[in-house]
Amino acid sequence: MSNETMVEIKHLTKEFEEKKGGLFKKKRQKVYAVNDINLKIKKGEILGIIGESGCGKTTTARMVMRLLRESSGEIWFKGKELCRLNDRETKKIRKEMQIIFQDPYDTLNPGMRVLDILMEPLNAHLSHISFKEKVNMIKDMVEEIDLKPADQYIYRYPHQLSGGQRQRVAIARAIILKPAFVAADEPTSMLDVSVRAGILNLLLNLRKRMGLTMMFITHDLATASYMCDRIAVMYQGKIVEIGQTQKIIHNPTHPYTKALVSVVKDLNYFIENREKLIRDGEVDSSQQTSGCPFSMRCPHEHERCNHVQPVLTKLSGEHFVSCHLENKENFKRQEEEAVNAI
Amino acid sequence: MEALNKKTFHFKEKNVQKIEETNVQPFSQFKETLYYLTKNKLAIVGLIIILLLIVMAVIGPKLVSYSYSDQSLLESNQPPSIEHWFGTDQLGRDIFARTWTGARISLFIGIMAVFIDLIVGIIIGGIAGLKGGKTDEILMRLVDILYGLPHLLVTILLMVVLKPGLTTIILAMAATGWIGIARLVRGQILQLKECEYVMASQVLGAGFYKILFKHLLPNTLGPIIVAMTLSVPGAIFAEATLSFLGLGVPVPLASWGTMTSEALVTLLTGHLWILFFPAFFISLTMFAFNVVGDGLRDALDPKMRT
Numbered sequence: 001m002s003n004e005t006m007v008e009i010k011h012l013t014k015e016f017e018e019k020k021g022g023l024f025k026k027k028r029q030k031v032y033a034v035n036d037i038n039l040k041i042k043k044g045e046i047l048g049i050i051g052e053s054g055c056g057k058t059t060t061a062r063m064v065m066r067l068l069r070e071s072s073g074e075i076w077f078k079g080k081e082l083c084r085l086n087d088r089e090t091k092k093i094r095k096e097m098q099i100i101f102q103d104p105y106d107t108l109n110p111g112m113r114v115l116d117i118l119m120e121p122l123n124a125h126l127s128h129i130s131f132k133e134k135v136n137m138i139k140d141m142v143e144e145i146d147l148k149p150a151d152q153y154i155y156r157y158p159h160q161l162s163g164g165q166r167q168r169v170a171i172a173r174a175i176i177l178k179p180a181f182v183a184a185d186e187p188t189s190m191l192d193v194s195v196r197a198g199i200l201n202l203l204l205n206l207r208k209r210m211g212l213t214m215m216f217i218t219h220d221l222a223t224a225s226y227m228c229d230r231i232a233v234m235y236q237g238k239i240v241e242i243g244q245t246q247k248i249i250h251n252p253t254h255p256y257t258k259a260l261v262s263v264v265k266d267l268n269y270f271i272e273n274r275e276k277l278i279r280d281g282e283v284d285s286s287q288q289t290s291g292c293p294f295s296m297r298c299p300h301e302h303e304r305c306n307h308v309q310p311v312l313t314k315l316s317g318e319h320f321v322s323c324h325l326e327n328k329e330n331f332k333r334q335e336e337e338a339v340n341a342i
Numbered sequence: 343m344e345a346l347n348k349k350t351f352h353f354k355e356k357n358v359q360k361i362e363e364t365n366v367q368p369f370s371q372f373k374e375t376l377y378y379l380t381k382n383k384l385a386i387v388g389l390i391i392i393l394l395l396i397v398m399a400v401i402g403p404k405l406v407s408y409s410y411s412d413q414s415l416l417e418s419n420q421p422p423s424i425e426h427w428f429g430t431d432q433l434g435r436d437i438f439a440r441t442w443t444g445a446r447i448s449l450f451i452g453i454m455a456v457f458i459d460l461i462v463g464i465i466i467g468g469i470a471g472l473k474g475g476k477t478d479e480i481l482m483r484l485v486d487i488l489y490g491l492p493h494l495l496v497t498i499l500l501m502v503v504l505k506p507g508l509t510t511i512i513l514a515m516a517a518t519g520w521i522g523i524a525r526l527v528r529g530q531i532l533q534l535k536e537c538e539y540v541m542a543s544q545v546l547g548a549g550f551y552k553i554l555f556k557h558l559l560p561n562t563l564g565p566i567i568v569a570m571t572l573s574v575p576g577a578i579f580a581e582a583t584l585s586f587l588g589l590g591v592p593v594p595l596a597s598w599g600t601m602t603s604e605a606l607v608t609l610l611t612g613h614l615w616i617l618f619f620p621a622f623f624i625s626l627t628m629f630a631f632n633v634v635g636d637g638l639r640d641a642l643d644p645k646m647r648t
Binding site: 062065066067091094095097098099101102103106107108109110111112120121124125170173174 | 537543544545548557560561
């Protein structure tokens, strides 16, 4: 793994407007799906993003893929700022980055054969090569994703494939152009457990062979720890902890990460000590607090957490966390500043 | 008892490759739909009826020597006989000739009205669904307003304003008929727009028109075809209703609607065959189209297959 940065996200924010009230008196309320996040993905690295549903993982990936417009912030990819590119330049850059979606039953057009599905990216970007060459490329690709022999699969329609096979085709479609960067948006969450390992190993193999850089989105810490070099934990549109997988698993620091890890490590322990780890209740993301977004469910709630938003602070090496409890020094300094201000 | 071991098991067919091959017949959605449709016996009956009706509409009037407008007062109100297969009406016109001339007009009106509905509906619904935002809002409110007006009233008004005739009937019916299709198309497109394969296509760099013609339209086609087959009998019936109210095709032209309308007197006089034949064929057409529509819906929807 080199130190070259492939993707860099700076202060990325996505807000949705929620309309409330009646026909005439409309209240507009801003809901932050992604709130000022910063990320760096190094070349050849798999960065995992985990978090509960609705925390902004998918929104982040879709913004990077230019499927959604950002509200503010910058996305840098290979030295280019994606948010400022026009349509033509965006199309060019799309050859280099692809996405794998979650739902294998929704990701392939039911009226197209595997051949046609895989032909689509080739037609869009490699119009100069002949049809026969394209078919050969597709056959090679289909064999590479372990659908052998290719001749048996390329003339099938999606409904003649199983969920795992469909997801393999979706992966083939994403990597057939040999992109440098792939975002995988929960690629295994809708699959049977028995098929999951196969898909994960396929992705790891492809990464080895093609030197892929990946953004791997999941809500399953076990999957993330198997796949990823680094993990970013998101909560309510914010990154609350980020670091190497080993660090996150063995030394979770943020209370939310601690809860997540304890569920995977020892379910009995989690059930017995539930109140000490996390408080119940789903948080409505439209209710903004000026303090820490996790404060409503945090077991160690502190007075300060309700008022001051914590920032990502370095713990060691590449391990960052955003929590007042862990940043004692920072905490003191801010408190002094607050006192001075008064 | 003999112990179970590996040797007792063997492949029924040794060539495994061959077994697999027979299983992976690639079916296109079209072929599969056709396959499931042909399995539905009622739908086949419906298709045959529709075909027969169309054939008879084409050749029927030529089978007898009478024209639909030939009057012969000496031969009025005759029951079906070898001379007049379906009998004659109050003015002595041959009902067989009139029925199949009427079939031409009724089927033409039904199919044309639906065809216009379809074109207008797809364009308006498509624009609303694709553009979204303000355009969608305005178009859909317009549709809501039109939907709120009583259809029959609008149609009658248009009939009164425009010159009476075949085109007027079709236009008047299409004026309100496209609303349902527009709503359907808009809903479908809104739903498909969020599909992951459309987003994937976007990420792959496909342009707007490519997405529209490769992904969106082909996948809306199924429900549209179903809606179309189901609304043909509706249009034929609407024409019959208009004729019944005296707003149908001008005399001496015959449509099934005008024929039933004129034959209403027979309920008193007792020459019921005059009423029976046109009414029977209206019902038969409605039945056939409905059955085929139902069959198509089941064949197109994988969830309905048993």
